[in-house]
Amino acid sequence: MQKQNILTSSDLYLNTCVIILNSESKNTLVDFFSFNGLFSLTCKGNTPKEFYKSVDYAQGTQIDYIATIDASQGYDPNQLFSMLSLMYDYDLVVGSRFLPFSKYTDTWFQKVILKLANLSLSLNTYHLDWFSSLRLYRTELLQSLRQFQYTENYQVELLGRANQLGAKIFEYPVSYQENDPKIKLSLKTWWNVINYPKSAEISETELG
Numbered sequence: 001m002q003k004q005n006i007l008t009s010s011d012l013y014l015n016t017c018v019i020i021l022n023s024e025s026k027n028t029l030v031d032f033f034s035f036n037g038l039f040s041l042t043c044k045g046n047t048p049k050e051f052y053k054s055v056d057y058a059q060g061t062q063i064d065y066i067a068t069i070d071a072s073q074g075y076d077p078n079q080l081f082s083m084l085s086l087m088y089d090y091d092l093v094v095g096s097r098f099l100p101f102s103k104y105t106d107t108w109f110q111k112v113i114l115k116l117a118n119l120s121l122s123l124n125t126y127h128l129d130w131f132s133s134l135r136l137y138r139t140e141l142l143q144s145l146r147q148f149q150y151t152e153n154y155q156v157e158l159l160g161r162a163n164q165l166g167a168k169i170f171e172y173p174v175s176y177q178e179n180d181p182k183i184k185l186s187l188k189t190w191w192n193v194i195n196y197p198k199s200a201e202i203s204e205t206e207l208g
Helices: 009-014 028-035 048-059 079-084 108-121 139-145 154-164 187-194
Strands: 016-021 039-043 065-070 092-096 103-105 135-138 169-173 175-177
Touching: 016 028, 016 048, 028 039, 039 048, 048 139, 065 079, 065 139, 079 092, 079 135, 079 169, 092 154, 108 187, 135 139, 139 154, 154 169, 154 187
Parallel strands: 016 039, 016 065, 092 169, 103 175
Antiparallel strands: 065 135, 092 135
8 A cells, every 4th residue: 555656744735725524613623734734624515516615715725635524523634644645646545434444433224324325336436435525636636527517415426527537546444433424325416426437548446
């Protein structure tokens, strides 16, 4: 999993913005990232329009990488720093709860539901964790992805479209303690994702 070419910490931190999703008020994650040298924004609405407003604002600061994390704080934010070192080689790094060495704390019922939802979405392109909000994108990939229309399940759809465009994607094992047990997946999103046409240039998704 370790790469030979790794960006320096100063390069990574200066060129990265963290978007905190579903944040209705100032979140303690803002202070955490500020203390650790990362610029962060809060995204109040859970819509693709609000998300791309945050993306546009971040790009106005001329950064190269955009991270996302949910405000519920189920994910340990320290994991982003390990994921950052992979951005030299990938267009998108996804924090996965279903890899070896991942730690996912929840009821067995919720684990089964989430696992089945992930499997149902993998009929076209296989991913272990379609619903993870802990991600790192290259900004040019996010700009390429905005050509498509998205629903409230835009996080799932972004991953599907990234595959369609041939993005190089890596899934990284992370720890997660469920704070919001609701899994939202509309039938429309499911149908769209499994029927996204495959690009001839799609590279095989790499699983850590």
